[in-house]
Structures are given as C-alpha cells and as structure tokens.
Amino acid sequence: MPEKRWSYKSVPNPQVVNDLAQSLNIDKALASMLVQRQITGFDEARDFFRPKLEHLHDPFLMADMEKAVERLIDAIDNGEKIMIYGDYDVDGTTAVALVYGFLSTFYANLEYYNPDRYEEGYGVSVQGIEWAAEQGVSLVICLDCGIKAQDKVALAKDKFNIDFIICDHHEPDETLPNAVAVLDPKRKDCLYPYKELTGNGVGFKLLQAYCSRSEISVEELYEFLDLCVVSIGSDIVPITGENRVLAYFGLKKLNENPRIGLKALKEVAGFTASMTIENVVFVLGPRINAAGRIKHAKAAVKLLLSNNYDEALEFAHEIQKHNIERRGHDSRITEEALAMIEGDEWLANTAKSTVLYREDWHKGVIGIVASRCIEKYYRPTIILTKSHEKAAGSARSVAGFDLYTAIEKCAGLLEQFGGHTHAAGMTIPIENINAFRLAFDEVVSKTITNEQLTPVITVDLKIKLGEISSKFYRIMNQMAPFGPENMQPVFVSENLTLKYAPRVMKEKHLRLELFEEETGAILTAIGFGMVEEHFERLNSTKYFNVAYQIDENNFNNKTTLQLMLKDIKY
Template sequence: MRWKLKPEPNKEKVTQLAKDLSIDKTLAKILVQRNIDTFDKAKQFFRPSLEDLHDPFLMKDMDIAVRRIEEAISNNENILVFGDYDVDGTTAVSLMSSYLKTIHPNIATYIPDRYEEGYGVSYMGIDYAEDNDFSLIIALDCGIKAIDKVTYASEKNIDFIICDHHKPGTEIPKAIAVLNPKQADCNYPYDELCGCGVGFKLIQALASKRNQTIDDLTEYLDLVATAIAADIVPMTGENRTLAYFGLQVINSQPRNGIKAIIHQLQKKELTITDVVFIIAPRINAAGRMKHGNYAVELLTEMDFDSAVEFASSIEKFNSDRKELDKKITQEALLQIKNNEETEKFTSVVFDESWHKGVIGIVASRLIETYYRPTLVFTKSGDKLAASARSVKGFDVYNALEQCSEFIEQFGGHKYAAGLTLLPEQYDNFKNKFEEVVALTIDKQLLIPEITIDTEIDLSEITPKFYRIIQQMAPFGPQNMKPTFSTTSVRDNGYGKQVGVDKSHLKLNIIYGSDRKTYGAIGFGLGNKISSIQNDFDIAYTLDENTWNNHTSIQLSLKDLK
C-alpha cells in the first residue's frame, strides 16, 4: 500500500482551535484538516442539531412538488411511490409511502424487478400505474435520466415528481418537478444527499405546510441513516447530522423491520459500520435474490412478529447471496487468469449464467485482488448488463462516458455505475474501456492508498484522546475514522498469526523509552509476520477491546512496513 500523509494544515488555525476547545494540537490538527477550523464549526460538528438542517424549499422545484402533492391529496388522486431496488431506493420508498399514508389513504408502492425491468423507472411500472388509475408517480433514487419514460407517462396523463441524487445528463426529464441538488441550476446548499435524503427533504417540506416540526419526523431518520451508510455518500454537513440522529433512533426506537434484523443479531449498540455491514446487506439481499418489495414490506411492517418473519426470510436471501458471490468471484478470478489479463489496467469479465443480483459485489471483490477499475457483465434478457466499480481517485463514470458509442444506457457515480449494451458490442466496449483507462489513469492509483491523518507518538493515546476521536463519529467518506502512523516500533516477541486460517496478526507493541506495551490487531495482515522481526512502522486506527470484562484501547493495524 502507498502511505499518503495528509498535508499540514495552517499552524495558527491549529493553535487557536486547540486553545478554544481545550484539546491537544494533534486533535486540533485533524479537525482543521477536515475544514473544522473555528469554534462554531467544531460546535456544529461535535453537537449536531436538527435545527442545522437546511430549509427544504431552497431546493429547486420543491415548492412545485409540494403543490402537486397537495393537489393530489385534495383531489383524492392515487399516488404511486416508485423506487430502485437497492438500500437507498427501498428505504426511500418506505420513508415516502409511510409518511404519505399518514396524510392520504390512496398510496401504493412500486419497486421494479431487477431481472425483468432493470434499474430505474420502467415502462412496466408506468403501465401498472395506468392500469391501476394512478395519476401521480413520485420516483425516488432514480429518474434523472428517464427522459423517454417520463414523456411516455405524460402521454398517459400521469405526472412525475423525481427525487434523485445521481449525476444529471445534458437533458433533464420533463417531469412536473425534479428534485436533485446536483442539477447545475439548483442552489441548494448541500449537494451530497442520497436518494432517501432527497425524499426526506420532500417530507420535511410537506410537514412544514401542516405545522409539523422536525421533531415530528425523527421516527423516519433510521431509514435515512441506513441509506446514507449504505450508499457511501460523504459523511459531512447535512448527511452527518441526519446519520447522527438516525443512529440514535436505530439504537433507541427503530421501526419494526430494523428492530427485527437487530433482534436476530443480539447486538446492543450499533455504529454506522454495523449499519453498513449488518443492516444494509440484508435489506439489499431482498432485491438481489428475490424482489425489492420484500425490503419495503419489512421496513413498513407495523406488527413486530410479522417483521420478524420477513427478517428471517431476508436472512435466508442474505446467506444465499453470500454463497453465490463467493462462487462467482472465484469463477471471475479464474477467467482473468486464464485469459492472461492480469497485467491490464482494467478487469472486464462476463458469463451469461452469473446472477445479476450479485455482480456489483463481485466487482468490488475483484478490486481486492486486482486493484483497478472493474466491470462484471452478465446476460439480461437479450442484452448484457454490468456493474462497474472503481479505485480511489478514478472516475469510472467519466470513463464510461468516453465509451458511450458502444453502450445502450448507463448511470451512476464516480466510483460505482451500471450499464447495458448489446452482446455484439461487448468486445468493442471492452477494448475501448481498457484504452480509455490506460490513457487517463494516474498509474499510482493502481496501488491501494492509505491516507494518514498524522504521525503520532503512541504516548499521545490517552483515554481523553480516544474519547474525543469517538465523538467525531459517525464516520464515512470525507470524515473517515482518523488513521495514524508511528515509526520504529517493536513487537515484544510474542506476536503471532491468529484466526482459523492464520490470516490475522496479533501483536503487543513496545514503544518509547519506558517500553510501554500496546495491544494491536491486524485483520488480514497475517502474511506480514516476517516484517516484525526488527523495528517497523505502523499505520492504524484506534478501537476498544474488551477481554475478561476489562476494556482497553487497541491499535487496529491497517498496514505495517
């Protein structure tokens, strides 16, 4: 791994902040690096408040969207809440439909089938709306590129409100209202919301017209926090505030569906990491293995016993998903090796039998072995569908744009995208994608990077130091858990490989003239055992370890050399 030290921030700002907050300079430095460089910014960061959320009417088209929904309610129209089948989409649909049902009876939900309809707004969904007399569709976490579909709907006298956060194309659909803070002409102060976050702004706007306050909406924040965590959006500004309070709801009074998932796990206090690795994959598994409707039913279920039944079906989907992605990953790795493509700048693999629901996970797994932009293709109807994943620092969405002559449709973000193409274009696309990446990628980006906030002495790690680090949570992109480095440490001679397959490293590190020892664990670093014979450098984060009812601060090693 490449170790990259963050640049030194402004010294005066660090000194001033350390003084204002009565904290040491190392902690002040970490905050200034994150653009938290004044007392007021620090107060907002450490003591988030729901009062800090922006006025939803600052978002372009919000007033139009609210007006159209109010009109639908007063005319007793049927409203269809439509969303994607991933975590962001299913939580957004659950959020919007459960709020609207408190003010209007004629609400239904629609999640497209991943296999029959594919991603986003579908013609089948619009036909369903027409057949069942829906005159308004609210699309969440999708729709920003559904130009033809929105036109098709308007020909059937069905209006669209789009709530999306994906990158808009050059043309915007002619919907009644398009809520997407990434639109060039939208002046909303924060443009990193997820799809469920945009949906939350819409219910916040609707609530304000009914004299409801933000306190009346906190019960929905468990859904918003789950979407923020799962969609890997920046953990800054409004996202961090929503995630902070959403986690409190998850840990104190979550909705039945989330409670049922937690109930199965016997886990007390969940962190944002638990949401990413425990709650999100289970919600996702429904859409991957069966149908996204299961996730919406789980998340909107009012009866706890029924929610437990849904959760146990979803648990089964999740274990099937794990087996499947393991099997397909092995087949894909073999394909790269057999085709002698280990030296390329990209990984592009295809098998028509691969399960469409797990190709995104497989793409991420392949990056763990061959660290480079990756696409995994499978057959979808008479076309090929792929999930794209990228490496840190490389915009795969832009790279796909440069290959658009061979693509039927695509959409997504800088680091994750989806696309479809005709089978006869596969080889042309594969060659062009390799060519584009080879020409545009900085070759350094093909070596995994570890970003280090600052170098410290181990003696700086005190209970107070650790307590303040903990208060910087919830962590996520642009507010990652601080990573430190320390040079010239030693093992006390008892360092060993642990775990069933000896893949982890457990050390007791000696440091400084007082030869104090620090417990350390390095998951996946078992193969580095030979590096600990002499002095070595470590990159790590801080965690707590409880053993025999004794809790201590532990170094969680990211790398050593």
C-alpha cells in the same frame, strides 16, 4: 495486490491548530484532525461535535421544491391516488419506506412500487407506469431514480395523464425529464447548498418542505431518521454537512428506538452492540439489498414498513435466507472471475482495467464481485452477465479515478449507462463486449495514474503511541459518525518494536504487543488476515512502522484501548 501506499493528509497551519487547540482545550493532534476537516473555529467545532436538526437547510432552496409541494398538496386535498416508486437497492427501498410510511400516517390513497431487477431493470419502467395506470394513479413520487427517464415520464403523461415528482441524486443529462418537479441537488441550476444527499435524503427534503406547508409537525418526520441513516451508510455518500446531521440523529434513533423492521433485522443478524455507520454498511445494508438481488425488493419494503414484530421477524428471516444465498453466488462467481483474469495473459499482466462476461453469472451480485476483484487486482472493474438477450454490467472504480467519465467515452458501444464517479451500471449488446473491453481499457490506460493503480491508505497524522489515552480516544470518537470524507482517523507510529513474540489467532490473524522505546508505551494491536504477509518478517525485524485505527476492546467487563492494524512497513 500490490504493496499499499501511505498517503498523508496535508499538515495544517500550526498557528490555526494551536489557536483551535487552546479554544477547545484539546491536544494539538485532535485539533489538527479538525482543521484537516475544515473546522477552524470554536463555533464550527461546536456544530461539528454537537449537530442539531436545526442545522438542516431550508428545503425550499432546492430547485422545483415549491412546485413539488404544491402538486403533493393538491393530490392529497383532491384524494388522488399517489404511487411511491423507488429503486431496488437500499437507498431506493428505504426511500420508499420513508415517503410511503410517513404519508400513510395521515393519507390512505397510496401505493408503492419497486421494479424487478431482472424483469424491468434499473429506473422507471414501462411496466411500472402501466401498473400505476391500472391502479388509477395520477401522481408518482419517484425516488433514487428518474433523472434520466425523459421518455418514460413523457409516456406516463401523454398516454395515462400521470404526473411525476422526481427525487433523485444521480448526475442529470443536459435535458431534464418533463416532470411536474425534478428535485436533484446535482442539477446545474439548483442552488441547494448541499449536493451529496442520497435519494432517500431528497425524499426526506420533500417531506420536510411538505410539513412546513401543512399542519404536520416535522417532529413526526424525524421518527423516520433511522431509514435515512441506513440509506446514507449503504449508498457510501460523504458523511459531511447535512448527511452528517441526518446520520447522527438517524444512528441515535437506530440505537435507541428503531422501527420494528430494523429491530427485527438486527436480531436476525445476531447484532446486539451499538450500531455505527460501518455496521449499517456491513450488517443491515447487505441484508436489505439481498431482497432485490435474489428475489424482489418489495420484501425489504414490507419489512421496513411492518408494524408487527412477529411479522417483521418473518420478513427478516426471509431476507436473511436471501442474504445467505447471495453470499453463495458472490463467493462462487468471485472465484470464477479471478480464475478468468489469471488465465488470460493480457488481463493478468497488461490491462489497466478488468472487463469480464459470462452469461450464467447472477445479475444480483455482479457489483459485489466487481468490488471483490478490485481487492486482488486493484483497477477499474466491470462485471457483465446476460440479461434479456443483452449484457448487463456493474462497474466499480478505484480511489481517485472517475469511472463514469471513462465509460461515457465508450458510450457509442453501449445501449445505456448511468451512475457516479465510483460506481456505474450499463446495458451493452453482447456482440459489442470485446470492442468495449478494448476501448474501455484504452481510455483507462490513457487517463489513470500509477498512484491510482496502487491501493492507498490515507493517514491523518503521525503520532507517538504515548499520546494515545482514554481522553484522546473519547474526544476522537465524538467526531463520529465516520464515513466518506470523515473517515475514522488512521494514524502512523514509527520505530516500534515487539514486547513479546507475535501471536497467531485463528490461523490467519495477528496479535501484537507493540512497544515504543521513546515513551515506554505498550499497546495491543490486532492485524486481521496479516499472518501470511507479516508473521515471518516481524520475527526477523526489530523496528517497524504501523498504520492503524484506535478501537476499544471489551473483555470480562474490562475495557481497554487497542489498535486495529491497516498495514506494516519495515
């Protein structure tokens, strides 16, 4: 991994910072961070620090929402069988649990369906449509997929007279599926003011609109907000605007009164603290995902819909087993992938991208393996494995590089693909892999910058250690929930020295007592995995700069502030 680059956010206008600091009675460093987040006045700050569910947008601002709600009302009034169809990842499974769970509180003629990752692949499948027809389904609500399912939606209508309402958040093609309604804020003709909802979030908006047209209180829908926050955290979408409101109240529900399935999952994971977005990403998300990666996503939906705690614990233990198995695959395949890179002169030293294929790799973990490879070789990465006589691939990008556009330029070698700027999936004929590897690397080489090939730490502000206080931390923490586009702040402090010699914890972690001569401040700092890179240098260097986040340490009923190191420069 090359040396990290520290990228400082732009310094806000001092007058705007001063005015905001005075109106909020906070210090300038905190005011600067708010201005960096486009919060420049008292009212904006109030809404940011005190989100309200009334801040959610009118769902009827979304293109096709009127049609979607009319069709759903007709289906329920006429007793039609409705199928809730969702992707097999966290966003898809939580979306199915949200829509099915909410509708089932007052309507019984429902089914739900998640495709098999290995037998059916991503998105709307022919098998899913045929199964719906066998069950007598006449309306499918499709969640977190479907925006590119033109042929499948046409098949459902023409052959089986099944209507579709699509709730998706992926980039659409020029031509939309011929569904009753296509709800996707990323539609070019959609004037909805917030574009970054998850698939679950679009499903939530459909139900919000339904509540406003029916006799059902929207308060009943808010009981499902813990599912919304799990999708928001796990799908790595911006924690801004409407997502921030949903995440804020979703975390409140998750911590105070979570649904039984999530409570069981937290227990099985051994997690007892208050949950943050980061905990959702690293504790709940991987376990829910493991169901679809290792066996079938239906197990995750059953868990999320469970109303019996003992039953939920059984499901949670089953999912935990899948997660342990997933970790084993992840670890082994990552080792094999890194060995392939290291054993190939061109890949290791010349290429600006990584494209690897082995037919026996587990399809359920190749996306995770792509991310692991990026940790060591920081560049756009695609991991491929054999699936139904084709190669199925999962792609991950680096900060600032548009992966989707790069793949699109190689579309002639692919059978199908889809995704976002930072992550994508694809199917490719096995005989095209080498040609694709070269073509993709050529596109990446021409468009990626040296900066994008260097891991970056985005720094909010330079501050003195002496500025850090309990009040500073308390106000900063009210900027949570933290996540993309509202990340937990990173600070830099310069010209620090050590009060005592560095200590090693568990052979690879550093514990430092940082001393700032100018202010006399002393703070403990923890550097996970930093011993190999920094122990010797710290012993032989007097002054250095650190990039860090501020955290709390609770030990023996005593709470103190500590720094979590991101990097050290000498």
